[in-house]
Amino acid sequence: MRGPRTGPAALTLLVALALLVEACGNTATRTPAPSAPPVTASPSGELAPTDRPTDAPTAAPSGEATEPPTEEPSVEPTETPAPSGTPGGAAACSGNDGNRDFFAAVAQAVPWDVYCPVLPAGWFVDAGEFRLADGGKMEIAYKGPGGQRIEVREGTYCAGDDGCIPTGPDAGTASLGDRPARLVDVGGGAWLVVAEGGDVNWEAKGTGMDGSVLAGFAAAFARVDG
Numbered sequence: 001m002r003g004p005r006t007g008p009a010a011l012t013l014l015v016a017l018a019l020l021v022e023a024c025g026n027t028a029t030r031t032p033a034p035s036a037p038p039v040t041a042s043p044s045g046e047l048a049p050t051d052r053p054t055d056a057p058t059a060a061p062s063g064e065a066t067e068p069p070t071e072e073p074s075v076e077p078t079e080t081p082a083p084s085g086t087p088g089g090a091a092a093c094s095g096n097d098g099n100r101d102f103f104a105a106v107a108q109a110v111p112w113d114v115y116c117p118v119l120p121a122g123w124f125v126d127a128g129e130f131r132l133a134d135g136g137k138m139e140i141a142y143k144g145p146g147g148q149r150i151e152v153r154e155g156t157y158c159a160g161d162d163g164c165i166p167t168g169p170d171a172g173t174a175s176l177g178d179r180p181a182r183l184v185d186v187g188g189g190a191w192l193v194v195a196e197g198g199d200v201n202w203e204a205k206g207t208g209m210d211g212s213v214l215a216g217f218a219a220a221f222a223r224v225d226g
């Protein structure tokens with residue numbers, strides 16, 4: 001009996017099978033693992049907003065901020081008496097501790113009574129200063145909701161100026177803290193509550209409000225212990 005034939009046709013078939021096996025082995029390719037996305041950073045060095053934790057605390061405005069850090073009185077005395085101890089009567093004054101220290105310092109430095117506003121939430125100190133020269137004077141301004149504004153002047157701010165305080169038309173009696181005063185319509189939608197004491201005077205000027213509203217604010221002024 002003869003063995004299997006190994007002629008040209010058989011050899012050709014064996015080579016074709018070998019090439020097919022090799023081709024199948026080469027079709028398996030590796031899939032590279034995904035790389036982690038890069039972390040982006042803002043110019044300040046903090047993570048970009050999209051990379052912040054989703055549970056990071058956020059502060060929603062309450063609508064009644066009472067102590068903005070940038071709205072403290074700008075105290076510019078010619079002399080700088082530092083308040084000693086606690087503010088005392090200044091504890092009733094509106095604003096933050098810096099505002100209360102301002103009033104306490106004035107009260108300790110001048111011979112006349114010092115009064116501070118006691119205002120509802122939503123009022124902020126805009127600017128303030130006091131001078132000790134020529135008997136001393138204090139000026140401080142507040143801004144409130146809806147464009148309202150109160151400007152306070154106390155001390156010898158009218159010294160040498162006979163026309164400093166308007167003479168009228170009077171709109172009735174009023175008070176500035178515990179001091180008798182009068183309400184004056186100064187025109188242009190502005191009102192004035194003024195308590196006169198010779199060389200020393202006290203006044204609160206209000207804009208963006210009715211005279212009765214200013215009178216109510218002025219009556220609530222607190223006298224600061226010196």
